[in-house]
Amino acid sequence: MSEPTPLLEVTGLRKSFRVARNKAGRNRLTALDGVDLRLGRGETLGLVGESGCGKSTLARVVLMLDRPDEGTMRFDGVDPFALKGRELLAWRRRVQMVFQDPFASLNARMTAADLIGEPWRTHRDLVPTPKQREARVRELLDLVGLRASDAHRYPNEFSGGQRQRIGIARALALEPDLIVCDEPVSALDLSVQAQVLNLLADLQQRLGVSYVFISHDLSVVRHVADRVSVMYLGKIIEHGLTEDVFDRPLHPYTAALMSAAPALEPDGTAGTGDRILLSGELPSPLDPPSGCRFRTRCWQAADRCAEEQPDPRGRGDGTLEPHEGRCHYPLSLTPMGA
Amino acid sequence: MNPLPGTATAEPEARTGEPALAVEHLSVDLHTASGTVRAVDDVSFSVHKGRTLALLGESGCGKSMTALSIVGLLEPVAEVVGGSVKAGGTDVLTLGRRARRRLAGPVLSIVFQDALAALNPVQPVGRQLGEPFRIHHGLSRREAKEKAIELMRIVGIPEPRARARSYPHQFSGGMRQRLLIAMAVALAPDVLLADEPTTALDVTVQAQIMQLLRDLRAERDMAVVLITHDLAVVAEHADDVVIMYAGNVVETGPVREVFADPRHPYTRGLLDSVPERAEKGKPLPAVGGSPPELSNVPPGCVFQARCPLARERCADERPRLTATGPARAAACHFSEELASV
């Protein structure tokens, strides 16, 4: 899967925000702490983690909505942060986003046609005439499974799934190479979620777009992603091919995450297995634990975990694709939850 | 008439004695732009102490409105137009405002979905948690606070005494949900309604919260009505399930039986669209289309437009909830057909 020049490659991204001072007098919230990512063309990268782990910040940096404090980003070989003016605008066209909340990300006072056509108001040359615009909106509506007559309705007149389709159509309006999907289905009902996931898969097949697919729902990620990165407190603590990560997690957090998610067995029971119920809460990102970030909730933490930050360690099973986890004591090779 | 009153009452051994909550033929109308619509249509179910009943359905199916009718918190645009809600033997719908308030807390209690919005942002949480004791037991502020601290300890909030003075925004989402649950179970209600209690939470926290609810149910011998759209949560935590679609009950019965052998095409469609059960790389078997708008519910079967089995009969005749097993029922003309699939 990996190619000589990946579509997107970020290395060592760091980003922190100034917030109100906490008791300990700290006011810098570290959202990203040395994040590396690689994404090939036509590929889907799943990004998993709990709220506050930094996955949305990562998405915002990739979209250049926020500027990182440190680290580099290359998109198709160029650093988009170095671009200006026309080139920047051209780059904007290539990366688009689908948001989690289809209601909040659509301006409620615009019709579906306005919303889908909005990007062209900035990129005027793309679809210059009103007539063309109208036709293209119809095409896009059709592409995402909406009807031409929906063009003049307002977001509140659509169901959640339909709204998300509008969001996807809008992201497609600029014919991007990469779409960052930030929890695109978590606000949707189950039956609709399936429709939207199918739509995304279908679009990837037909248009060859790449996805960064952010979700906290492991079953969804497992279904759509080619590769998975797991984030915890601003760090990627495990990454690898989807099957590798899900079937043979290296990091205890990954294992806990998977076991916490309720599963539905075909016999109608819940496949709980031996549940690892994590104690405690996510530590404050203002004051992350020393050493391994996960040690405060880890059931197998040792003294060393408090002192040393673990480096990524790969599995030595000889697969082509690296599968690495940041843990001093990676889990054994036996698959979890078997 | 519903041929099986109390069908959802789960297994035989639990059916002894009065149910803690019995909802019968509940109908709720909603006054909207395009006129009055039926948001909840002839819904019946009951639940005994110590058991959990899940109200399962997608947004807009009427499950939340059913819950709100039970606790008497419907918005003024909605109106209960029929049926009864018996809690502890009395029909709460016939009670006056004052009498109904007396039940709110000790008998019927509810946990809402969005804990941040559900907690008053400008009051310290200790005060909010103590409020039920002040209202119903007439405790002083100081006594109520002690009770609140005890509650916080019970639901697993560290350093409860210190944190009682904190404000909701100073807690994490999971902690807030714990606070909300603590407030709801403060007076050990007979019936606890939990409206999507974990939807906004991360999986690890969700597991903790569901465990807490389970423990509290056992400890306080409550009947729990769990309102959710999450099949996996239902499978793990509920005894019985009522599946709603467009204001109607389409299938009820013990969770295990219903999920293993759904008798309504909608239930089946839902179960099939869980990504976990689908084969990777293949399209998910989704239920096509979307639910009808309430103003536009067809006269026949409410699910007909999306149903792969739909036939002429479905367009004309609304299927009634019919027994499909000892404690089960489904509202489909062709439920038999599904069983054989």
Next chain:
Amino acid sequence: MTATLDRPDDTAAAPKRPPRWWLLLGRDKLAAVAAVVLGLVLLTALIGPLLLGDAATRQDLNASLRPPSFDHGITGLLGTDILGRSVLARLVEAAGTTLSVAIPAVLFSLVAGSAIGMWAGYHGGRRENIAMRVADVILSFPSLLLAVVVLYVFTPSVANIVFILALARIPIYLRTARAEAAELKSRLFVDAARTFGTTSWPTIYRHILPIAMPTLLTVATLDFCFVMLSESSLSFLGIGIQPPDVSWGLMVAQGRQFLQTAWWIAVLPGVAIVLTTVSATILAAWVRLATDPAQRWRLTLPTSKRGKRSVTTEVTA
């Protein structure tokens, strides 16, 4: 397209055109009445003077302070003032002046305040700081006194009155717009616009303005009232609209001395001010609902259900 991407069902998505605005207005009696009143005021201001000729300025010292009656033709209907001028004709004439002060003043402060406010709120940081300090400065001057000083320095012409009244109100819009913009800039659809490469002013125009507008509009209607009253207060202090121009505020101010002897001179323009502002407020509340696609449906409800607390998302979802 794969089979799973089913079209929404026909019945489910039956096109539901939003009702025409006049139908909506027709359903709301109060707003309809308000609209009619405002329409009449506007019409009066526009064509009234054409019909009247010089009736508003024609003096007849022998017909001074006639009470309203039917004896003196249409111009005598609402009585005369001390100079024997027709109060009715003056009310009509004053409508134009009043509106030509109030509307530009409100518009000017609305446009300037909102633009600066949204710009400040959207960008934040130093720009926001500077804008807010400017607002502080203007607010620290008692506006009536500022008006008095400025109108003494520069003559009290209509343009100056408009300018000074508008200037005094800019901070109100500035603050409101800034707060709205600061809140809205973190909304997802603004982020979405940024991902298309939309720059700040188009974003403000497309996404922040339409949402902040109803609030600003509500402020503006309150201000409409404020401007008319301020203009009246200026007349009370003798530096408002200068005769022979006449505004309602000036009529109230000049008529105050006759409250005991000739009530109609001050009371009638006062009623005109009250009617206009109350109508504007009512209509603004209505517009606020009518321009919001998510709220518009409320207007189709019978009034008794209207203001009821918001319906759960289940209804609209």
Next chain:
Amino acid sequence: MLSSVPSRRRTRVLTALLAAALLPASACAVANSDGAGDAGAADGSTLRIVLAQEPPTLEPCESSLTSTGVVVRSNISEPLIERDPTTGELDPLLSTGWRQTGPTTWTFDIRSGVRFHNGAPFTAEDAAFSIDRAVNSDLACNVDGYVFEDEELGVEATSPTSLTVTTAEPDPILPLRLSFVEIVPRGTSTEAKVREPVGTGPYAIAGWQTGVSITLHRNENYWGEQPSFPVVRYVWRSESSVRAAMIAKGEADVSTGLDPEDATEENSIAYPNNETTALRLDGTQAPLDDIRVRKAIGLVIDRQAIARTLFDGLGEPAAQLVPDGVVGYNPALKAQAPDLGAARALVEQARADGAPLDREITLVARNDQFPRVAETAEALQYQLAQLGLNVRILMTDTAAHLQYQLRPFPENVGPVALLIMHGNQAGDAAFTTSQYLVSDGPQSTFGTRELDARIDAAEKLSGQARQNAFAAVLADQNETVAQYAYLAHMRGLLGIGDSVEYEPNPATGDELRLADVRPAKGQGR
């Protein structure tokens, strides 16, 4: 976890804030609660007077300012001589007699046995000091300019009871001028004006609560007859209707300057107040530089209708700047009735000669100059417009009005018609002509050399010759100069409550003699 203030403490803070907001209110710090209003109780022993405005100062040498003089003059301080406002005769006050003892010298006999409020005896030295202070000092007293026109006077106390005053030029009306100088004790500051002076008058200042009231107490050691009321309280309300309401309600006994619409038979008395209203036409600017236009304006103004309607009959249509009773009043000059035809004819002549009649004329008037001044301006504008004149109204405040009224006049403002109200309180036309008629008079825009000469001559005369000369001057101005288009000799309205009796005179507006106010019959002390 972040810190938070315990809620109990916050409640307390809020309570404290509330209390802080309430406290001053309940404490009523502004008011001493005797429950009787600012002017005091209607107990019969306090005379309660409501003025239109608070006096800026009670400095006696500023008493030609109406708002100061009405309180000070002949109440707190007294002049050597006083003029009877009705007859115009000069009566002895602190001076018992006076005579011209040389061409430029006057000698005054000083009353003995008079004491100031502070107990100091009054002597000729004090009189000399006072005149010197008012006229020759750097205080820039109003009386200096108004009355003495910056004459330098030689003043000398030749004995404790005798005073001589020397003028540079012969001054036949020096005693009249000196009736404007209020006497203060030696030691009164000559550097700065005093706010609360000491005088010899029947009342002494007992207290001045800034913004609220001035209280006078009867001077028990007064040399003359004791006034009726032991206490006098002045308050001020700028709205005429409020002043009228106070009279009606019994909160005040006397009110100055009521507007006609607030006055009723019961609560007020009208009196001629020596004020005359007129339009001063700037003869230096076209088209007002054409005497035909000026005369036409005089002809077109319907002063009868204005006096009847706008002044509610409280005005006598005027044909000259001074009213009857003033030396120099010309009874032969009759107020014209409007004659539109004649006026138009004049204007047409002017137009034919190229007068730019469409040039905008600014009609400047002052707010609160007299009741219904704005309406008067509008009426004038309307009437002038009938001549085809293009008139714009400019209502100003006092300061701006003064800029138009006084030399140097504002430049580049085009032709100005200034609405003036002239009060000749001294009773001699010389005070009018020197200001308003001579070519370079401080309040005159232009004139003629001939008229200047006649005025100059008239000022040197006395007796009937003086009267005749000034009467001729006034008639001449109307014929040959026509700088003024007259409106009316005004009458004031004094609000009088049931509990007191007072007969106003032409000077009442400037000098409200408290000694003349008595309790109404049947009212106990």
Next chain:
Amino acid sequence: MTTFLRKRIVSSAIPLVVVVLGVFILARLTGNPVDLYLPLSATAEQRAAFSAEHGFDQPILVQLWDYLGQVVQLDFGESLRTGQPAAEMVLEAFPATLQLAAVTMLIAIVGAVLIGSLAAYRPNSLADRTSSFLSMTAASIPDFWFAIMGVLVFGVSLGILPTSGVTGGPEVWVLPIATLLIRPFGVLVQVVRGSMVAALSAPYVKVARSKGASEQRVVFGHALRNATMPVLTVAGDLTIGLVNGAVVVETIFGWPGIGKLMIDSILQRDFAVLQAAVLLTAVTIFLLNILIDVCYALLDARVRQAVPA
């Protein structure tokens, strides 16, 4: 909180300076007051002497510099009109206005909260519509008109209130306060109603009801405090606006406050007093804004802990 206050104070110092500059220059633009204070016939020399004495002959920047130098030493100059120190006059007049404004706003807020809450509790009920209509009307009545009507009706016709003045019992406060009150009250009722409607539809209100809380408790215990926030902002603006009303009220009722003092100072070109008065007003407004911020922080812990802007 202290950091917050410190920043707030520092950032507000600049506006204060600008206000001082602004009023100084604007006042000078109204013209030299020499005509007002010298006899009508004063000579050119006298005028020049007067101008020199008060510094009016200097270039405006020099005047300004001198003035600032004096202000730094807390010397605000003397009144041209009365010769008293300007600071003294202003400080003497200030409490009267402050009391009036404080009592007015207290009544306005308390009254508006009660009536607005009542209206919000049953939206579109008769009570709601009535109070909305009346409050809108109240907000659009010219204050001087209201004041004179009050004097005529309650002072004269009914005779139950004094017509004007400050001396006397609580009754002297009634008309001035009523006059000042109408507009803020009318506006506030509508604002309270609006934010109360929003607060009453918040989920935490539903939760309170689910606990069996009485309606009283729901409205006053839960919704009110949340609804107070927007009310506070508007109330602050209205309080600032009271200075305008005070000019009218004090003029009509003979209330010896700073509003009347300011307007008189303008009319009399009494620059020193005007400048001192505007400065004091600006400082008061500035303190008021801080007070509002503090109130916000007291009412809402989220504000206390927010990032300072």
